[in-house]
Amino acid sequence: MKLKITLLATFAAIPVIAFAGEPVNENCPISGQPVNPKLTVMVGEDEVAFCCGGCTGGFKKWDSEKQLSFIAEQKASSKQAGETEAIGVNSPYLLDICPISGEKLGEMGEPVIKTIDGREVRFCCGDCVPMFEKNKKSLFAKLDKLMIANQLPYYPLTTCILSGEELDEHDSSVDFILGNRLFRVCCNDCKDMLTKNPGKFVPELDAAIIKAQKKDYALKTCVIGKGPLDGMGGPDYMIVGTRLVKLCCAGCREKVLEDPLAAFKLIDDAKK
Numbered sequence: 001m002k003l004k005i006t007l008l009a010t011f012a013a014i015p016v017i018a019f020a021g022e023p024v025n026e027n028c029p030i031s032g033q034p035v036n037p038k039l040t041v042m043v044g045e046d047e048v049a050f051c052c053g054g055c056t057g058g059f060k061k062w063d064s065e066k067q068l069s070f071i072a073e074q075k076a077s078s079k080q081a082g083e084t085e086a087i088g089v090n091s092p093y094l095l096d097i098c099p100i101s102g103e104k105l106g107e108m109g110e111p112v113i114k115t116i117d118g119r120e121v122r123f124c125c126g127d128c129v130p131m132f133e134k135n136k137k138s139l140f141a142k143l144d145k146l147m148i149a150n151q152l153p154y155y156p157l158t159t160c161i162l163s164g165e166e167l168d169e170h171d172s173s174v175d176f177i178l179g180n181r182l183f184r185v186c187c188n189d190c191k192d193m194l195t196k197n198p199g200k201f202v203p204e205l206d207a208a209i210i211k212a213q214k215k216d217y218a219l220k221t222c223v224i225g226k227g228p229l230d231g232m233g234g235p236d237y238m239i240v241g242t243r244l245v246k247l248c249c250a251g252c253r254e255k256v257l258e259d260p261l262a263a264f265k266l267i268d269d270a271k272k
Helices: 053-060 064-077 128-134 136-154 188-196 202-213 250-258 260-271
Strands: 004-007 036-043 046-050 112-116 119-123 174-178 181-185 236-240 243-247
Touching (some): 036 053, 036 064, 064 202, 128 136, 181 188, 202 243, 236 250, 250 260
Parallel strands (some): 004 236
Antiparallel strands (some): 036 046
């Protein structure tokens, strides 16, 4: 079966994949050494390369989940030319309250969804939209604080994604929201660089999210289709904000975007 990975862009997922006929990895999953691209093993439609024949045997002893997870990590960290410019930057609105009324979304009917300055914002009613737009700078600043607090517990890195410096060692460390998504860097210089070209750094962050969260991911079924994660050619890995969502297929992604908090609740309840 083929494992697919979703790196979320603006309501249109763009997968990071190796070109057809190329291995998904550059280093051997067993030894960590550079691979011989002609020495490969097929896992579904994906090709994994190895440094030697002995390592191919070791890989074949891995269970299916471990093999698929390795492939997912390789795809997430891949930086193929032309595929990283707009990957994984924007997320849907991940708060459950209206930024104007403070009311819980859904209590006054279906939330009103608007894109403002390239970011999705959800409101309890249409009357709140013009009030937000009149004072959007300060209101976005308030939303950013809430979003940082909301996403921080799931952020997987303790180092700056640009410099590699430990974040806790810097009083100048910066947590900020870009496209409704949390990023953490060691200083404002790194923030400026990331903001100018976020797609260059997002694959590394997405790979870290997968690695950190797949271990404790308690659901064995799709949060949308409810069937087995491998039942429709998956699992399909989707990154939403700083959260990993496993799906049975790419067709379920749109439903996650409609109500991401419902998907998160199912994942969290399964852990309990």
